[in-house]
Amino acid sequence: MSSGDGGKTGAAMTTEEVVRITRETNYGTWRFQKGWNPLHIVDAEGCYITDAAGKRYLDFSSQLMCMNLGHKNAAVVASIARQAEELAYAMPGYATTARAELSKLLLEVLPKGLNRFFFATSGTEANEAAFKIARMYTGKTKVIARYRSYHGSTSASIAATGDPRRWAMEPGGKGPGMIFGPEVNCYKCPIQHTYPQCGVACVEYLEHMIRNESDVAAVLVEPIVGTNGVLVPPREYMPRLRKICDDAGVLLIADEVMTGWGRTGEWFAMNLWGVTPDILTTAKGITSAYVPLGLCATSEKIGDFFQDHYFAHGHTYEAHPMTLGPAVATIQEMKRLKLVERARALEPFVGEKLQELKAKHKSVGDVRGRGLFWAVDLVKDRSTKEPFNTYSDKVSGKPLLVDQIAARTLAEGVILQAWVSHFVIAPPLIVEKEEIERGVAVLDKWLHLADELANP
Numbered sequence: 001m002s003s004g005d006g007g008k009t010g011a012a013m014t015t016e017e018v019v020r021i022t023r024e025t026n027y028g029t030w031r032f033q034k035g036w037n038p039l040h041i042v043d044a045e046g047c048y049i050t051d052a053a054g055k056r057y058l059d060f061s062s063q064l065m066c067m068n069l070g071h072k073n074a075a076v077v078a079s080i081a082r083q084a085e086e087l088a089y090a091m092p093g094y095a096t097t098a099r100a101e102l103s104k105l106l107l108e109v110l111p112k113g114l115n116r117f118f119f120a121t122s123g124t125e126a127n128e129a130a131f132k133i134a135r136m137y138t139g140k141t142k143v144i145a146r147y148r149s150y151h152g153s154t155s156a157s158i159a160a161t162g163d164p165r166r167w168a169m170e171p172g173g174k175g176p177g178m179i180f181g182p183e184v185n186c187y188k189c190p191i192q193h194t195y196p197q198c199g200v201a202c203v204e205y206l207e208h209m210i211r212n213e214s215d216v217a218a219v220l221v222e223p224i225v226g227t228n229g230v231l232v233p234p235r236e237y238m239p240r241l242r243k244i245c246d247d248a249g250v251l252l253i254a255d256e257v258m259t260g261w262g263r264t265g266e267w268f269a270m271n272l273w274g275v276t277p278d279i280l281t282t283a284k285g286i287t288s289a290y291v292p293l294g295l296c297a298t299s300e301k302i303g304d305f306f307q308d309h310y311f312a313h314g315h316t317y318e319a320h321p322m323t324l325g326p327a328v329a330t331i332q333e334m335k336r337l338k339l340v341e342r343a344r345a346l347e348p349f350v351g352e353k354l355q356e357l358k359a360k361h362k363s364v365g366d367v368r369g370r371g372l373f374w375a376v377d378l379v380k381d382r383s384t385k386e387p388f389n390t391y392s393d394k395v396s397g398k399p400l401l402v403d404q405i406a407a408r409t410l411a412e413g414v415i416l417q418a419w420v421s422h423f424v425i426a427p428p429l430i431v432e433k434e435e436i437e438r439g440v441a442v443l444d445k446w447l448h449l450a451d452e453l454a455n456p
Helices: 015-025 074-086 097-109 123-138 155-159 164-169 201-212 237-248 269-273 300-305 321-336 339-360 391-396 401-411 433-446
Strands: 041-045 048-051 056-059 114-120 142-146 178-181 216-221 251-255 279-282 294-299 364-370 373-381 417-419 422-425
Touching: 056 433, 074 321, 097 114, 097 321, 114 123, 114 300, 123 155, 123 216, 123 251, 123 279, 123 294, 123 300, 142 201, 155 164, 164 391, 178 201, 201 216, 201 237, 216 237, 237 251, 237 269, 294 300, 321 339, 339 364, 339 373, 339 433, 401 417, 401 422, 401 433, 422 433
Parallel strands: 142 178, 142 216, 216 251, 251 279
Antiparallel strands: 041 048, 048 056, 114 294, 279 294, 364 373, 373 422, 417 422
């Protein structure tokens, strides 16, 4: 191999070969392997990706709600090459310029009071770090999570996940100390209350759990639930939860892997309620997913504890320079393009367009969201709020209506993120109004498939 051929050898593979080899040698995640036929993507730019046949697709979900800057941002791309040339790797025990530059920027954009950082390579790893830190700091074991939640795929993070991705690990893989309470869902309350008359009973339930469980180290929440429905809590919820945790001496962990980095119209969703958690985890948008990086940020009091106590965590790729340099460029680009403000400004426009869908289609039970993070919830019956599919359908392999609709929109060049019985609408923060209109229009076109199955 010559030094100038970029590592390429032999003739280029055909799309058929690429798909076949991928399908035959790789696992398709969170799915039955039979029938997997992945799309061959060869390019992406802005809000669009391009397949091997040259067809362009509007990325209406920022891939996995992560490419907040859009694809192929020149400054971030350049930062990757620059970091590789300057310093491709250093073990975590060293200080690096990229590490210091990113830490300084984090102090500017994170909720005030979070100023000690552990850098990982995914949201899953960031959550694993958070659980260990909470347990080491408090000397307690249990973490209270919520049923409609996703926190990652490794041992402790999947044990803390409330949705059916956890089920395959049980009972042995559930993990010690992970217990579940009700999510906040004012559209379809899990404890059958009605807001605001309920006085936010779902958060009071968490207080009841803390009082009746021994050894609780932390409460873990997605500030706005992500793939499980973009569930937005009422204004009282987060301040009340903060007080409950403070009164009980329990840490509050905010999983902002999906909601961070401008997605909700704030740098971090916890700012919507003016609440600072004790630990915040994030990933995805921290580099706009150009390189894998996760962050576990803690309060100073937690950091100070480890001045005289052993910090029993770490791994080879912690604070990897190749992940940190692009994060610096990402934050700088977000500031330059004013993307946090842009997501906030576009919120009413997206909300209006999705409310129009609800008014037009009897199968749309609810639309909800903040910033550029929304859900369209499909129901078989608006009066009972019965969904078309359930979690059990998902893991049993039963065909899902949302997947059928998403397949039709994909054929028309719009990528939608579908999960059980709703769609997540989360385009890149650089999206234009015309692109939002196009994405909603294509969904509008195919919602008749749900309307035809819905009750009158």
